[in-house]
Amino acid sequence: MKITSLTTYVVPPRWLFLKIETDAGIVGWGEPVIEGRAASVAAAVEELADYLVGKDPRRVEEHWTVLYRSGFYRGGGIHMSALAGIDQALWDITGRAHGAPVHELLGGRVRDRIKVYSWIGGDRPDQTAAAALAAVERGFTAVKMNGPEELQYLDTRDKVERVVANVAAVREAVGPDVGIGVDFHGRVHRPMARVLLEALAPYHLMFVEEPVLSEHVDGIADLLRASATPIALGERLFSRWDFKDVITSGVVDVIQPDLSHAGGITEVRKIAAMAEAYDIAVAPHCPLGPIALAACLQLDAVAYNAVIQEQSLGIHYNTGNDLLDYVVDPSVFAYSEGMVDIPRGPGLGIEVDEDYVRERAAVGHRWRNPVWRHPDGSVAEW
C-alpha cells in the first residue's frame, strides 16, 4: 500500500482537517492544527507531503522519526502540529487496513470510556453559574471555566474578588460532586498567581490550569508543590523533550498534551508513559474537532493515567460549527454519565462526512486570536 495524496481543508470554526489517500482505496483523516495558525500548518503539511507520497502508510513510527529527525531543526508548534495530524491519519489508515481500532494495535484498551468536561462561559457569576448548571443538566460531571481576564504583574484586589465570586457561584450552584477546572490561560504573572491560588483554595477545584506560563513554573515551584489544588498544564508543549523538565519538576499533577499539537498519537503515548513514571495524570487538551477528539480517545483507551478528556461540544468560543457537525454518525461519540465511550470502529473509529467538509471548506475561516490590552496600552496575554 502506498500513500498517493495529502489534502487539507480549512473549516469553521477554526480547524484544519487532513485527508491522506492511498492506492488501496483506504483513506485516513487527521487534524493538524494550532489555533490561529491553520494556514501555516497546512503549508507545513504540504511540504512534508513530498516525503510521504509513495511511502507505505503503515510504517507510522518510521515516518514520524524521519519527519522529526531528518529536518535537522526540531520541534516548534507549526511543525509538531503538522506531524500530529499526519500521524493521526497514518494511524487511521493502518487501523482500517487491519480492520481494527487504533487502540487495539496499541495493545488494547485499559478502559471502556473516559470522563469528559465541558467548557462554561459567562461574564458575571450568575451567568457562569447558570452555564454550569446547564452543563450538569446535559450530563456533564465536570466543567472548565476561565480564571481572570487581563491581569497585570501587580493588580488590584477587585480583579481577584471577581474571579473568586465567579468560582464561588459555580461551586455553590453545582455542589461538591462536580469537578471544576479553572484555566488561568497563562495570563497571570508570578505575584498574582500566588494571590489567586490562595484565594481559590477553599473551592476545592479539580485543577488550576496554566497558573503561569509553562516556562515560568520554576519561578513559583515551591508554591505549586505546596498547593492543595492540583496543577495542570501542557497544551503549549510539543514533544517529550518539551515535557521532560515539567514532568521531573514535581510541580505538575496533570499534564495536558494536545494530540493535534504534540506530534500525534505516537508522541503523546510516549509523553503519557513518561508522566506515569512520575505518578502524573494525563488530561488531553482538545478544544478541536471530531478527528482530534477521536485521536484523543484512542490514546485515553491505552494510557492508564488518562484521567479526564477535554472536548468541544457546545464550547462557547467556537462559533460557526460544532464538534458533531463533521461526522456521518454523531452517536459515534456516545456520551453518558459524564463520560464518553471509546469508539470501537476501525482506525480512529469515526466516519468523516467528506461532502460536508468540502462544503464548509468553501467557506473556510480566518480565525485569529484576539489582541488584548492592559489599561496602559501594553499588550495583555490572551
Ligand SMILES: O=C(O)[C@@H](O)[C@H](O)[C@H](O)CO
Ligand atoms: O484549555 C483550553 O481549551 C484553552 O486554553 C484553549 O486551548 C485556548 O483558548 C486556545 O484555543
Ligand SMILES: [Mg+2]
Ligand atoms: Mg487551556
